[in-house]
Amino acid sequence: MAAGLSVLCAGAFVARVPDLGPFTLGVLSERLGSVVIGAGVSTLLGVALWGKHGGLLGSVTVTLMTYALDADVTRRRSALLALLCLGIPWALHAILDLGRKRRLPWVACAAAAWAGVALMQFHDRGPYRTSLPPIDAAVPAPGAPNIVLITMDTTRYDAVFPASQESRTPHLQRFAKSALRFPNAIAEASHTHPSMASLLTSRFPIEHGSISTSPVIDPSIPTLASHLRGAGYRTAGFLENPWLGPDFGLSEGYEYLHKRAELSRIDAWLAEDPRAPAFLHVHLFEPHGPYELRESHWPRPPKGAWLDARARLGDTISANFIREGEVPGTHSLGPADFSWLQDIYLSEVSAMDEWLGEFLDLAERNLGPETLYAITADHGEEFGDHGALHHGHTLYGELVHVPLLLRAPGVAPGTSAASAGLVDVAPTLLEAAHLPPLVNAAGRSLLASQPDEHPMVSTRFHRNGEHLFAIQSAEWKLHCRVRDELDVSTAPVDFQRLSLPSSIELYRWTEDPREQRNLSAEQPDVVARLLGDLSEWQSKALRRRARDHAGGTAKEPSQATYDALRSIGYSASGSDDQ
Numbered sequence: 239m240a241a242g243l244s245v246l247c248a249g250a251f252v253a254r255v256p257d258l259g260p261f262t263l264g265v266l267s268e269r270l271g272s273v274v275i276g277a278g279v280s281t282l283l284g285v286a287l288w289g290k291h292g293g294l295l296g297s298v299t300v301t302l303m304t305y306a307l308d309a310d311v312t313r314r315r316s317a318l319l320a321l322l323c324l325g326i327p328w329a330l331h332a333i334l335d336l337g338r339k340r341r342l343p344w345v346a347c348a349a350a351a352w353a354g355v356a357l358m359q360f361h362d363r364g365p366y367r368t369s370l371p372p373i374d375a376a377v378p379a380p381g382a383p384n385i386v387l388i389t390m391d392t393t394r395y396d397a398v399f400p401a402s403q404e405s406r407t408p409h410l411q412r413f414a415k416s417a418l419r420f421p422n423a424i425a426e427a428s429h430t431h432p433s434m435a436s437l438l439t440s441r442f443p444i445e446h447g448s449i450s451t452s453p454v455i456d457p458s459i460p461t462l463a464s465h466l467r468g469a470g471y472r473t474a475g476f477l478e479n480p481w482l483g484p485d486f487g488l489s490e491g492y493e494y495l496h497k498r499a500e501l502s503r504i505d506a507w508l509a510e511d512p513r514a515p516a517f518l519h520v521h522l523f524e525p526h527g528p529y530e531l532r533e534s535h536w537p538r539p540p541k542g543a544w545l546d547a548r549a550r551l552g553d554t555i556s557a558n559f560i561r562e563g564e565v566p567g568t569h570s571l572g573p574a575d576f577s578w579l580q581d582i583y584l585s586e587v588s589a590m591d592e593w594l595g596e597f598l599d600l601a602e603r604n605l606g607p608e609t610l611y612a613i614t615a616d617h618g619e620e621f622g623d624h625g626a627l628h629h630g631h632t633l634y635g636e637l638v639h640v641p642l643l644l645r646a647p648g649v650a651p652g653t654s655a656a657s658a659g660l661v662d663v664a665p666t667l668l669e670a671a672h673l674p675p676l677v678n679a680a681g682r683s684l685l686a687s688q689p690d691e692h693p694m695v696s697t698r699f700h701r702n703g704e705h706l707f708a709i710q711s712a713e714w715k716l717h718c719r720v721r722d723e724l725d726v727s728t729a730p731v732d733f734q735r736l737s738l739p740s741s742i743e744l745y746r747w748t749e750d751p752r753e754q755r756n757l758s759a760e761q762p763d764v765v766a767r768l769l770g771d772l773s774e775w776q777s778k779a780l781r782r783r784a785r786d787h788a789g790g791t792a793k794e795p796s797q798a799t800y801d802a803l804r805s806i807g808y809s810a811s812g813s814d815d816q
Contacts, residue, residue, distance in 0.1 A: 370492075378470030379469070379470070383647070384605040387462075388611070388613040389437070389519070390615040392615070392619045406535070413611075418651060419641075425639075426638075426659055426660055426661060428637035430481045432697075437661070437663050438461045439462070440681040441661065444779045445779050455486075459786060462517075463489075465664075467517075470515070472515070473517045474493065477497065483495075522593070525587050525590060527557040527628070529555040530555075530586070532589045534589075535585045535592070544574055551575060564628045568626075614641060618635075619636070620634070638708070642660075654684065662682060665682055693772075694709070705721075709775065712748075717745075730776055733773050734773070744757045
């Protein structure tokens with residue numbers, strides 16, 4: 239029995255490894271419930287009626303039906319885990335061959351399977367990490383402010399600030415009235431890992447190295463959390479997306495790291511040592527697929543075409559259905575279908591907003607009025623804007639235009655017309671906290687009276703295949719498709735060789751924010767200028783990357799360096815060429 243339990247527990251643990259086989263969505267036990275219960279009941283019922291072969295038939299049938307009928311990736315992994323945990327005891331029973339009339343050995347083996355599942359679920363309820371080794375001489379500066387960073391997964395700008403309908407995010411609206419808002423903020427990528435890596439390192443994806451088939455950043459690059467920890471902050475991440483967990487390189491510097499953003503856990507962590515300044519990062523996952531209609535957060539009943547769309551699509555949309563919709567026309571969706579899907583999505587955004595209201599009240603009670611806050615998103619989501627669903631497949635505004643709000647003492651509320659990127663968030667927070675900047679950062683502080691304007695660049699890289707670039711100026715936005723199979727982190731792209739119109743699109747985004755009218759053939763001079771800007775951006779990014787590999791960022795500044803920089807009043811972010 240002990241050997242069987244050990245095998246089952248080991249199997250359960252292996253099944254949750256993020257990159258096992260074709261699956262890359264991280265831990266799966268949060269979706270185990272109904273799958274394992276269904277498989278367990280069917281297995282025991284099969285044993286009772288038809289013996290051990292009936293048990294096998296029951297577990298295999300339920301898990302395969304789950305795999306076939308529910309396309310959601312995490313539930314499919316749950317189905318395989320259920321088969322593992324409930325099929326192995328059947329195999330043990332078959333090997334022992336104790337006879338059909340003896341039920342107790344099978345029950346004992348089934349109990350071992352359930353113990354493996356329970357142990358794994360118990361393990362996943364706990365934090366990834368509760369402490370890190372101390373940093374020598376990491377003493378915070380007197381009066382160092384607390385810093386709260388809130389990132390929302392899959393939250394497009396108009397989900398928070400709609401242009402033509404009532405907002406469904408009252409708590410974010412209330413927060414925005416006391417914050418500085420950047421309505422032109424752009425994410426550096428249209429999917430989570432490279433986008434969040436850019437936010438946390440102030441590097442572009444071409445520098446930190448996260449691409450579609452290799453979602454791990456260069457370990458020599460410091461993150462905002464590790465930088466603040468070196469400045470004497472205690473650091474915590476409550477990060478609900480598995481891409482931000484310890485397996486993919488973005489969790490460096492968080493002393494306390496948990497996969498669930500639960501208010502009770504956050505409250506307990508804040509109360510642990512209120513004397514030291516805190517850096518608290520919360521990443522919320524609700525708007526990400528799968529979508530599930532939140533009835534209490536949905537303002538109107540469906541009617542007409544929307545009622546028909548609801549009948550066709552239902553109230554719960556699987557993640558794989560959404561992902562497969564990256565190819566336009568895959569599901570033959572019409573305008574009413576896209577609208578219904580977006581309504582379900584917006585109900586998820588509204589539910590997230592309600593949680594945010596409670597969290598902001600908790601943070602303000604615990605951390606006080608001098609706390610710095612930044613709220614943004616990693617990317618958006620498409621609902622037929624260019625004929626498709628999901629995210630990560632293009633760089634149009636619905637995927638890279640994100641909300642960005644900053645609240646800090648001495649920063650007047652209002653709206654800034656400055657261009658902004660996620661790479662600018664860390665330099666801005668460090669500037670507001672009067673802390674030294676990240677070394678070799680690509681971003682700049684947005685708190686200057688006139689922030690230096692620079693083109694905003696978003697990218698989507700593939701190891702073998704098509705690379706996407708988008709550069710946005712004050713008036714124009716240019717898209718490029720590069721089909722060369724090259725490593726863009728080391729081999730520069732010759733943008734001047736790209737051909738019209740197949741590889742280039744140009745939009746006057748100030749007049750055409752939905753990017754519907756391609757003007758590349760009509761504006762060759764603008765195309766040439768923006769291609770030149772893109773080449774210059776690439777050169778600077780590759781120079782910064784070369785400095786990283788030369789060891790320029792291998793070590794965090796010492797406390798003595800921090801004190802020396804502060805003594806001469808240095809608090810601005812570094813530029814590309816300094």
